[in-house]
Amino acid sequence: MTTLDQLKAAKAACPALLRATTEQKNQALSAMADALLHHEADILLANQKDVAAARGTVSEVMIDRLRLDPSRIDGMVEGIRQVAALPDPVGRVLETVERPNGLRIEKTAVPMGVVAIVYESRPNVTSDAAALALKSGNVCVLRGGKEAFATANAITNALREGLAAAGLPQDCVSMIQDTSRDSVNVLMKAVGLVDLLIPRGGPGLIHACVQNALVPCIQTGTGICHLYVDESADQDMALNIIENAKASRPSVCNAAEVLLVHRKIAAEFLPKLRFRLERDRVRRGLQPVELRCDRRAAAVLDGMVAGPRDFDTEFLDYILAVAVVDSVDAAIDHIAAHSTGHSEAIITESEENARLFTSLVDSAAVYVNASTRFTDGGEFGLGCEMGISTQKLHARGPMGLRELTSYKYIIRGNGQIR
C-alpha cells in the first residue's frame, strides 16, 4: 500500500475506535501485550537482522538503542499494561454550563483522530506510542527509522494481532512501509487524514516538520536547558544539582547544557565546580565534564573558551557551557535569547529571585532548587509520556494521555433558536 492508502485506512478505523468503550480499549491493550510476548521469538529474530545490517553504519550507542532482548520486550509489555491501568482520558466532561435559555453545554474530551508519530530507531517507541494512542482513542500511524524497520514491523504485526483478537480494527495501529523521506512528506501534507503529527527525533527532523507540515504538529524535545546559580544559592546544593542535571544522563533532552553563575560568587564557586565535575568525577571513576567558558568565567577558571555556538548547542554530551551574569535579570535575559523553552532551573535561597525567575522564564518547566532532569511524564505523575512539547500551543512539557485529546462542545436543547 502507498503511504496515502495507509493513511486512508487509518482514518477509516477512527469511528470504530470512537465507539469502543474503556473496557474494550483495555482488553485490546491486554491482548496487544499478550501478542508481544507470544511473538517474542519473531521480534528478536527481526531485531537480530536489523542489528546485523546496522553494524558498522551507525555508532555503538545507536546499536545499543536498537538492540532488543527478552528483558526489553518484557519492559515493553509492562509499559502497555501500565497504560491499560491509567484512567481513560476520553469522554470526561471538562465543564458543564447551563444557560438561562435552557441549553446545557458540555465541554467533553475527545480523541484527536489519527495521530502520526515519526521517530528514530528505538524499538520500544513503537509499542509505547501505540498503547498511548489507543488508550486515548486515537488511531496511530507509526513511521520509524529504517535501521529498526524489521523490528518495528514485527512489533506492529504482533500489536495488530492483539487488536484483531479484541475485536478492534487492525488499522488502529499501522507502520508506514515506505522508509524513504517521501513518506514523511506525505504525512506532513495529509490535511484531513492526519489530525496530529508528532516528530520525535533530532533537531533536523523536528525543524523539517515545523517548517513544512500543513497538518497540526507538536514540536518535541530539543532541550538547551539552563541552570542559574544565584548569589544567594546554597552552593553544595548547586553542585549536586549541576552534576545531576549535566552528567546523570547527558544524551537526554532534559539534561542541562548551560550554566549561568552570578558574578558575586563566581570567583568562589567556579573553582569548586571545576573540581567537582573534573577531578572529583575522575576519582569516582566517572567521565569528567568539559567546561566551555565565556570570557568572564574563563578569567576565573582558565577553562576552555567557548566558541560562538556553544551557548546555542544541545551538546547531549559531557560538555557544559558556563557564563557569568550580573543578576537574576541578566540570567533571565540570557535564557530568553538562547533557550529552546524546555526546562530551566534557578538555585537560590531568595524567594524574590525565585518568583522573578519562575514568572519571567518562558519555558515548559521552570525549577527552583531541583534538577531539570525531572521533566518527564513519569516524574510528573502523568504515568506515561508521548514526548515533551517545547511549544506553547495545546500541550507544553511532558505529554501524557490527556495531552493526546482535544475537546468538543455537546449542546442539548429542546428547540432553542437565537
Next chain:
Amino acid sequence: MTTLDQLKAAKAACPALLRATTEQKNQALSAMADALLHHEADILLANQKDVAAARGTVSEVMIDRLRLDPSRIDGMVEGIRQVAALPDPVGRVLETVERPNGLRIEKTAVPMGVVAIVYESRPNVTSDAAALALKSGNVCVLRGGKEAFATANAITNALREGLAAAGLPQDCVSMIQDTSRDSVNVLMKAVGLVDLLIPRGGPGLIHACVQNALVPCIQTGTGICHLYVDESADQDMALNIIENAKASRPSVCNAAEVLLVHRKIAAEFLPKLRFRLERDRVRRGLQPVELRCDRRAAAVLDGMVAGPRDFDTEFLDYILAVAVVDSVDAAIDHIAAHSTGHSEAIITESEENARLFTSLVDSAAVYVNASTRFTDGGEFGLGCEMGISTQKLHARGPMGLRELTSYKYIIRGNGQIR
C-alpha cells in the same frame, strides 16, 4: 518602522506585561476605554475618510461594516469594560502535584506572549482584540484591512494613550503600518517573535495562513454547518431551527449551509420546509431562502438542482443545500466528508440517534435540538470571544480569555536530583 521592528518592539513589551498585576491590567483597560471616548471625534473623522475612500470600491454591506458612529464607539467602550470585569485567566494554578520525593509541581496558566491578529475591515475588532489580549497578559499586534486603516490607527492610538496613562508600555498594543501583503508574510514567518497568529477573515486569508505560517496559528471561522432532521424529529421544532440557523443572520460562520433529511420523512417534511422558507417568509416580509437540492430531494420538491460544489460551499447567503439521507449513519458520513468542523445539529426525539450523532460527528460544537447559531463566546458563557476555532489543537470552538493562555510547570524543590 518596518513590520519586523514593530514585532521586536512588541516582544520587548512582554516582560512588563508579565509583571503587571490583575489590578494594573484592569486599570489599563479602564484607561483605554476612557481614551476611546476622549478621542471619539478623531476616530469618527478618520472613519469618515476611510468610508469616503472605500465607497464605490467595496459593497454596501462592507461599507456598513466599516462605518462607525457614536453608538458603535460606545459599544466598543462597553466591550472593553466588560473584558475588564472578567476573571484574570493568567496565574491560575490548573493542577498541583506533590511528588513522593518532595517536589511540588504547579501547572500554571501563562500568557502566550505576542498574539498577532490579522483581520479585515471591522473597526470594533481592533478594540475587542486588544482588550482580550491585554487581559490575558498577551502583547497584541494588529494587522487590519487597508479599507479601515485610518480608523483602526486612530483607535489604536487612543488605546496606546490609555496604556501609557496606566503605566504599561504602549507597545502592548500596536497596529502594523504596512497594509500590503508583505506584512502578513512577515507575521507568518516571525518565529520567536509571534507566539500565536490568529487569522480572522475569509477562507482565502485563513488558507494562506495555515499553508504558510511557520509560527503557531489557530484556524478560525469557516463554517459549513449542517443540520440533520432525523426520522423521529419533532417537525415543527425542525422547521423553527432550520429557519433560524439559516436565515436569522446568513453572513455569519455559525449559520447553517446544508440540510440533511431522513428519507422516511422526506416526502412529508420537504414540502413543509419549502413553504416555510419560501412563501411563508415572503408573506412575513422576509427574504426567501433558495433551496439547492440533491437528486433525491429534487424528486420530492422540484427544487433547483444542486451544482457539484453546493455541498462544499459556505454560501453566507439565503441559500440552503438540501439532501436526503438513508440513516443517521449516512448523515454522519456526509458530515465527515463535507464539514469544516465548526457546528452541526441533529433534530431528533431518539436518544440513541442523538448519542450516535454527538459521539461520532467530529466538530467543535455538536447540537441536539437547538440552532447552530449559538456557537459564540457570549452564548457559551465565556463573556467574550477572539474568534471560533475550527481546529482540534489547543482551542476548539469559541475562544475566550482562557483560550489565549498556555501553561507552564513551576517546580519547587530543596535540592532534589534524579
